[in-house]
Amino acid sequence: MDNHLVLAALGADKTGIVDEIARTASESKCSIADSRMVVMGQEFSLIMMVSGTWDAIAKFETQVPTLERRLSLSIITKRTAQREPQRESMPYNVDVIALDNPGIVHEIANFFASQGINIESLETSNYAAPHTGSPMFALSMMINIPAKAHLASLRENFLMFCDDRNLDAILEPYKH
Numbered sequence: 001m002d003n004h005l006v007l008a009a010l011g012a013d014k015t016g017i018v019d020e021i022a023r024t025a026s027e028s029k030c031s032i033a034d035s036r037m038v039v040m041g042q043e044f045s046l047i048m049m050v051s052g053t054w055d056a057i058a059k060f061e062t063q064v065p066t067l068e069r070r071l072s073l074s075i076i077t078k079r080t081a082q083r084e085p086q087r088e089s090m091p092y093n094v095d096v097i098a099l100d101n102p103g104i105v106h107e108i109a110n111f112f113a114s115q116g117i118n119i120e121s122l123e124t125s126n127y128a129a130p131h132t133g134s135p136m137f138a139l140s141m142m143i144n145i146p147a148k149a150h151l152a153s154l155r156e157n158f159l160m161f162c163d164d165r166n167l168d169a170i171l172e173p174y175k176h
Contacts, residue, residue, distance in 0.1 A: 002051040004033065004080045005060065011073035013044040020071055025050050028060035033082075044073070049080065089144035090151075091120070091174035094158075098167040100126055100137040108139065111161050115154065118144045142174055 009021065018037060025032055030052035037046045050060060061077060068075050098104060105124060112119060122141040129136045145154065155171050162169040 002082070003054050003057045004049055004051050004082055005030075005057050005077055006080050007046070007048045007050065007064070007075060007077050009044070009046040009048075009067075009071075009073045009075045011044055011071065013039045013042055014071075017044050017071055017073070018046070021046065021048070021067060024063045024067055025060060028052070028063060029056040030060050051082075088147045089118075090147060092143050092145050093170070093172055093174050094139070094141050094143055095170045096137075096139040096162065096167050097169075098137050098165070100135040104137055104165075104167070105139065107165065108141075108167075111158065112143055115149070115157075116146060117149070117154075120144055 007021075009017075011017075022032065025048075028050075030050040033049045033051045035046065035048040037044070037048075039045075050057070052060070057079070064075050064077055067073065094108075096104070096108065105122075109119060109122075120142045122139070124137065124139045127136050127138065128134070145151065158171050159169065
């Protein structure tokens with residue numbers, strides 16, 4: 001049975017951070033099961049789940065303070081278990097584009113939470129619109145819609161919600 005450890009790292013961006021963390025996982029005999037990395041502003045951020053035998057995970061954990069010092073990162077770790085498949089739900093993608101306004105993420109998250117729908121992943125970004133330079137907002141997320149939900153009603157309610165807020169949105173089945 002594999003054991004799992006989630007690692008979150010944050011610090012000033014510099015070349016080689018991913019290489020060092022991946023090398024440490026490999027040398028500890030851990031596999032990288034899942035990861036997300038992004039540079040925001042001048043900061044490097046990473047969330048990663050490694051898996052391995054209990055002693056491989058323990059070896060990796062002992063290397064974390066060395067990684068923190070060597071890479072000038074703040075790192076936290078937490079043991080976890082593999083997530084069970086969401087059998088009674090259907091994965092859907094949601095994409096939203098709009099003029100940037102404070103509170104958009106909260107309003108969208110609140111809409112889905114009030115419907116009992118879990119957000120599995122979420123990415124947002126800001127950019128300047130071509131030609132006009134207007135501040136734009138983009139959101140992309142994956143949600144799990146309970147199998148018992150009435151999809152047509154949910155889609156209609158979501159699109160009305162978006163129309164009321166002048167959000168351009170798409171709600172479609174998740175495609176690999």
